Amino acid sequence: MEKKESYLRKELRSLLFGVHVAVVRCLQWGDTGKGKMVDVLMFWADIIIRGTGGDNAGHTIMNNGKKKVFHIIPSGILGDKKGKVTIIGPGTVVYPKALVDELLNLGKQGLTYKHLKISKNAKLILPTHIFEDRAKELKSADAKIGTTGKGIGPAYSDHFARIGLTMNDLLNEDVFRKKLKRHLSYKQHLLDYPQDKAKKIMACDHLMAGIFYDPDELFNFEQIVYHYVHVFGVSLQNYIVDTDKIIQKALKEKKNILIEGAQGDLLSVDYGTYPFVTSSDASLEGLLKGCGLRAEDVDLDLGIIKGFVQTRVGSGPFPSEAGGSMSELYCAKHSRVEEEDRYTEVDINSENEFEAGLALRRKAQEYGATTGRPRRVGYLDLPLLKNSLKRSNANTRLVLTKLDILSGKKIIKICTHYVYKGPNYFDGQIMYVEGSTVEEPPMDSYFLENCSPVYKEFPGWSEDIREVRKYKYLPKELKDILEFILDFVGMEQDPAIISVGADREETIVL
Numbered sequence: 001m002e003k004k005e006s007y008l009r010k011e012l013r014s015l016l017f018g019v020h021v022a023v024v025r026c027l028q029w030g031d032t033g034k035g036k037m038v039d040v041l042m043f044w045a046d047i048i049i050r051g052t053g054g055d056n057a058g059h060t061i062m063n064n065g066k067k068k069v070f071h072i073i074p075s076g077i078l079g080d081k082k083g084k085v086t087i088i089g090p091g092t093v094v095y096p097k098a099l100v101d102e103l104l105n106l107g108k109q110g111l112t113y114k115h116l117k118i119s120k121n122a123k124l125i126l127p128t129h130i131f132e133d134r135a136k137e138l139k140s141a142d143a144k145i146g147t148t149g150k151g152i153g154p155a156y157s158d159h160f161a162r163i164g165l166t167m168n169d170l171l172n173e174d175v176f177r178k179k180l181k182r183h184l185s186y187k188q189h190l191l192d193y194p195q196d197k198a199k200k201i202m203a204c205d206h207l208m209a210g211i212f213y214d215p216d217e218l219f220n221f222e223q224i225v226y227h228y229v230h231v232f233g234v235s236l237q238n239y240i241v242d243t244d245k246i247i248q249k250a251l252k253e254k255k256n257i258l259i260e261g262a263q264g265d266l267l268s269v270d271y272g273t274y275p276f277v278t279s280s281d282a283s284l285e286g287l288l289k290g291c292g293l294r295a296e297d298v299d300l301d302l303g304i305i306k307g308f309v310q311t312r313v314g315s316g317p318f319p320s321e322a323g324g325s326m327s328e329l330y331c332a333k334h335s336r337v338e339e340e341d342r343y344t345e346v347d348i349n350s351e352n353e354f355e356a357g358l359a360l361r362r363k364a365q366e367y368g369a370t371t372g373r374p375r376r377v378g379y380l381d382l383p384l385l386k387n388s389l390k391r392s393n394a395n396t397r398l399v400l401t402k403l404d405i406l407s408g409k410k411i412i413k414i415c416t417h418y419v420y421k422g423p424n425y426f427d428g429q430i431m432y433v434e435g436s437t438v439e440e441p442p443m444d445s446y447f448l449e450n451c452s453p454v455y456k457e458f459p460g461w462s463e464d465i466r467e468v469r470k471y472k473y474l475p476k477e478l479k480d481i482l483e484f485i486l487d488f489v490g491m492e493q494d495p496a497i498i499s500v501g502a503d504r505e506e507t508i509v510l
């Protein structure tokens, strides 16, 4: 195994030659294997930084069959013992309770976090945010986004509404009190929420089983101050710093910086399938801003897609979903356990699309790393990939993960365009009518929901590819599909990395 790993590193070193800032991010709806890629590249990095999102993320690292999942802490924390600095950047939203819990959990696993730095400007997730997120989702019924319920949207909204707090406020009780008082004065309307339901939300584990609840005011001011300042604040005080300074110094000293994206381009509030998105800009620009970096700082931008499939968790349009709306409804209503009990034998080659998708989910273990929800599974959507690639640059290279899952699938379907089902829709000056061909769809959910995918079909491959370590040994069928995709989306450079298994060594560098 030592030998294999050093071979991988040699290949990676040549990929990373002359690179000082590398980005790992997702071009789809998240969960493409950012955690794995951070693990693969970690040996090279001096600093690993997250710039967007919060504990809505779930990044998995598998090592020798052992699984670790990270939420608000960058996966790079695994390099702490080797002196690697891990940063929670200024563009993130942090629920200090979740962060403290995650740190305690690291400790229990014998992992250290001595070199963790938390930006003083990271935004605080408050109990109000978690309450609002959950209350809104309960109220929305059919129109719900299917958020992770972690308070992400309300925390970002309040930052822009100028009524938010930052990590730095945990260090100054007087300031915290003043800002919290002002913040709560803008939340009076939440008192109108039905009391019984409000109490139930406030009693959830994530809100410490009702500790922040006040029967008259809804939020208990003193309990929030006590926990945020005296419990979480005290635990985190040595880690809260000006991370911009660290990053600027690292750039000057030509240290190696690895940026760990969260969510994905299609979940970006600015460029994704709005409104079924998260509330941060998960695109390259948004991610860099959230780290305190600029586009010109980046030497290598690794945009990950799942190899020839696509998944999404939560609601929203997914034109190439296997089994269409039946799959969406099913995933919203059923748990992983129910699925494992009920569908013991399913076939990825089933002619029933719903079952074929379910079988792929089972085979690929596509269940949310944060919420455990079954992920909706479908086929690679090239119109959406083209949309994500609009914001790429000369340093962008593709990474494909999970290609091992498709071994044995007889026909691989790739969505090349859609046919619009109507009603008439203006996308700026372009008018779509029933039957229009759609190659560059507007990122509007109401439009996307009315699109039927058109597929090109390719023969699949039967070989197990998990042991393959060189591109030339991959099945011809796989390489043909890949070439078609690169040509179709106009990507001139070859992919940088192909992942053929969850473990670090199951990786091919091109």
Ligand code: GDP
Pocket (backbone or CB within 6 Å): 026, 030, 031, 032, 033, 034, 035, 036, 057, 058, 059, 060, 061, 062, 364, 365, 369, 401, 402, 403, 404, 405, 499, 500, 501, 502, 503
């Ligand atoms: P992230 O949010 O982008 O970090 O991705 P997640 O961790 O949420 O989900 C990706 C899942 O796929 C994890 O369970 C990984 O261990 C797994 N994974 C990553 N790459 C591969 C691969 O090439 N093959 C297989 N079979 N699993 C992979």
Ligand code: IMO
Pocket (backbone or CB within 6 Å): 026, 029, 030, 031, 032, 056, 057, 058, 059, 145, 146, 147, 148, 149, 150, 151, 152, 153, 261, 262, 263, 264, 267, 276, 277, 278, 279, 313, 314, 315, 369
């Ligand atoms: P990683 O980093 C997949 C989805 C949620 C929901 C929508 C809004 O692991 O790829 P939010 O709680 O952010 O307001 O939810 O975004 N979502 C993710 N889906 N992977 C993620 O992160 C996600 N983070 C948020 O499921 O549909």
Ligand code: MG
Pocket (backbone or CB within 6 Å): 030, 031, 032, 057, 058, 059, 060, 369
């Ligand atoms: Mg994930």
